[in-house]
Amino acid sequence: MPKGKGPKGTKVTLKIAKKAIRTTPDGRRRLTLSNMGITIFPKCLLKLTSVDELDLSRNQIQKLPDNIGNFSSLRWLDLHSNKLESVPESIGNLVGLTHLNLSNNRLVSAGLPSTLGFLTSLKSLNLGMNQLDTLPPAMAALNSLQELGLFDNLFINLPEFVKVLRSLTKLNMKRNPLSYAQGDGERTQKVKSEPEEDVYLVHESSLCRTCLKRCKEQGERLTGGGGGGGDMFEDKKIRTFPGLMVPNSVATVNQDVWRLRKAEQKPIK
Structure with a gap:
């Protein structure tokens, strides 16, 4: 391998992508390129302006293109179980997005842009299994958000704006080093883990x-x-929902082990 070059991974051409598009029962055009060993986001996908749903989960993508916001037709984007450390500001242009899954990556708080607050149509956002300890305050504008996954991160405190998200019905904060003020506010105490339960x-x-x-x-x-x-959110008491999942977000082991679990599907020719 030439010096300075990493593995190329699977190359996805426009022809391959077009063949992989399927129509969902509700009439949406869905492109699934999950678990294909992709290391670089295929920029040719941005030409598929009619695609409503895009699944690039369980690959090895380290960076999204700066012009990801040009994919304006997207309503559903799944990037879980990749190697992303940041998200470009242009993601705020995807104003029609209703579901965004960024769980099981390597995201840090500095890598989340304030433009996430522009995604006012978002109903489900999964940021679990990353390295986050804060969220952009601009996300307080996500008035349509119903499900928020923040499990397996580094949060010491619940982001303040979460308390004003009036549409929020499911919140998963499991396995964070949460603490809460007690008494005169000088002491902090670890939140005791509650027994797991399934919530319907x-x-x-x-x-x-x-x-x-x-x-x-x-x-x-x-x-x-x-x-x-x-x-x-009354009296600052937050109920968490440990069963929160969004499409294709079932990664319960570490990223490397998860990626080795190959999907049982025929390769796209």
Whole structure:
């Protein structure tokens, strides 16, 4: 191998990419290039302006192109289990994006641009399994965000703006070195890990009267409320949902081991 050059990895051409496009049951055009040993983001993909969903998960991509924001048709972007350390500012141009998965990378807080706050259509954001300890305050503008994954990071404190995200229904902060102020604020104490549980969200209309009453009583005990509804951030008590997952985000082992698990699918010709 010539000096100064790393492995090239799998090269994806425009022809290969076009053949890999499939139409989802709801009519969206989805391009799946997962687990193909790709090391460099295929810039030819930016020419596929009709693609709605892009899956480049479980590859070895270290950097996204600065003009990733030109992929304006995207509604769903999955980049989990790569080697990304930062995200370009132009990602803020993907204003139609509803789902973004950046879990299981090497992201640091300095690598997250404030332009993430422009993604106001975002409903699901997964930043788990990275090296983050803070988030851009501009993300307070993500009023449509319903699911936020921050598990397996370096957070000592919950980002303040999370408390004002009124659409947020699922928050996963598991396995962070969280601490909280106690008493006069001079002492901090590690948050005790809670037993794991599976949480399923259903509408009240789907429950019988007995089950509805039982769920409300249990919810009051978990949130420390004595009565009344309240919201999930009342009195600064945050309920976390350990089962939070977004499409293709099931990496539960370290990145190198995960990448070795080859998908059982025929190679694209």
